[in-house]
Amino acid sequence: MRVYLGVLRLDGRAVDETAVADVARRGLPFRTDGRPDASWRSADGRVHLHAWHNEPHQLDRPLLTSAPDGHGATGWSGYMVQPAGPARSGDVAGVWARLAADEHGLTAETCASGAEVVYHARTADAVVVGNRALLVHLVADAAGPTADLVGLAGVVATGYPVTDRTAFVGVRALAPASRLRADAHEVAVHPLASTDLGTATTADVAERLIASVRPLAGLAEPVRLGLTGGRDSRLILALLHAAGVPVQARTTGAADDPDVVVATQVAAALGTPHHVHPPSGMRHGAIDVDPLERLHAAVRLGEGMLGAYDRVGKVDDVYRPELVPFSGSGGEILRGYFASSMADLDDAVEAERELRARLLVGVRRLNPDLGAAYQEDVAPWLESARQHAGAALEDFYVRQRIARWQGAARSATSTGSLGWRPFLDHHVVATARRVPLPTRTSERLVADVLDRLAPELAGIRFAGQRWAFDRTAPTDPAARAAWEQREPVGGRHGGRAGLDWRTDLNQVREVLREVVLDAPPELWELVDRRRVEGFLGRAGTPSRKDAVQTWHLATVAWALASRFGTEGRAATASRPVHVEPGRPESTAVVRHRPGEVLAAAWRRARQVVRGVRRRVGRVLRP
16 A cells, blocks of 8 residues: 655645654554655755555655656556656556645646545645545644544445545545645646547447556466456456456355356356355354454544445555456446436436435434535535436546545555556546447447457356346347346345345344444434434344445444544454354354453443533634
8 A cells, every 4th residue: 555645834834744654653554653655845844745655665666756856756656557757647547646746835636537536635734635534634633533524424324425525524535537736825626638539439448448457468476356247347357368367266155146156157258267265254154254343444444434334455454566356346437337227318307316315315314404514515416417417427426436435445455455446447437438328328338348358258147137238128039039048147045145244144233233322422413313223223134225324324433433443442343243054143142252341331431521522622612
């Protein structure tokens, strides 16, 4: 992982490097003494650019590159497919963010997917930019972390931020394909200039995809691909195969899970080594999981802006440059994803209804004042839907679901390896978005690219759903018979896998429930306690959708309780759940560590005291 921080003092004072190091020691998700691994400073000390990392030294990937005249420096987070050299950022392929400093100020740029996020904050004394929101926040506000409850309302509702707000007061995210320039006079944000104009074709997208992985063709060891029975990972495998990149695929699940059945056929058709592993958390039929450990990792790595339902990686992970993992993450960008749910892309009423369903799903559980503030915050998106219909949903998907959700997930996993994401490549995204939206939402683009890259896979069915353009049965008998042969592969549980411990175990739901109900007072400023208790106490087994919502609530509760993972005690949090092979989950035992109840009571008491102090401070603050 590479972390960058730029600071511009507006008050004429030099940057306090001791304070920066202290903040880094508290806020970075890997072990560090806080001192930057590389730095550049202006002659007057008002402009600084610092870099930290947990990677081994790589000659071809310097942390900072000095300007030819020495009066500036540049750092790139993420990865570039080719060296930037003197080229404009808009010409650089890969998944990256660029941060630069010179004698006059700071510059930050994001790629077209925004999946390497840049955060920024401005105070009366300074402008701070960086690719870790907590670090930016703590440098801008030494008294932090101070939660932005309106920003966290989006995480409660959807599992990720839904505007440019973050989890921290005063910190915002830079939109994809944007450039921020800060100097002593102003902070200005503009779109990145692009030389790609006009409508793109299937061939254009396929060419960009091949280019996005071409540097990996010479690897001695195969890259690793998580292969499922769906479209996106199948397309990644076809892409790697066509580019001559050695691949080793793996699928998790039971032998009769649709994903396993289909992935095995796909790998065999392309001659790809393929391994099947038991579902996450399961060993020899038993389930061993730790919801609290997962919550802590999500908060520490995802900074409270990524629901713990999704696995993000390990805190203090060891970086392995030889490990190049792949998945189908982000493939929906080729399908216009959120817009694909619309029957008519020009129907503004349907677009607004669809966006409301996504943004306001949990708003009834928010406190009235926070609910009103949250709805005001997302109102521009609803207005965009009224103005631009389906295009607004596609834009929301890229700016929020890709840039913020995928961005947080990719940043989190980069503590352990460099996550290569062809679907999020700067040129792939820019080119795909020039394909007409109806071509993408019909899935014709993905189907045509797949046929171009790997025609061998044409006869293999999917798990889950058909192509969007193939869902209506033809009336001709011969065509109907061929259509029926393309029926997606099902299993005992339909198109999905079997047991999912995150949603299906009562023991896990009980741990999450306790985390929420033991949350500090700040959570109850955000959500209505009576409604949340009613939601968590529903009789019977809740739906998987409700279980996902519970993970979102628990993530925010844990973020507030652990001050976004900055309290050392939170790192030792553990609440293992063990289920014996073949034992009904309703009778399985949750293992409690000795002294856990007393420790929880002590934490609760301290949280209440902190909440009272925080309220008093707000009243007395001038």
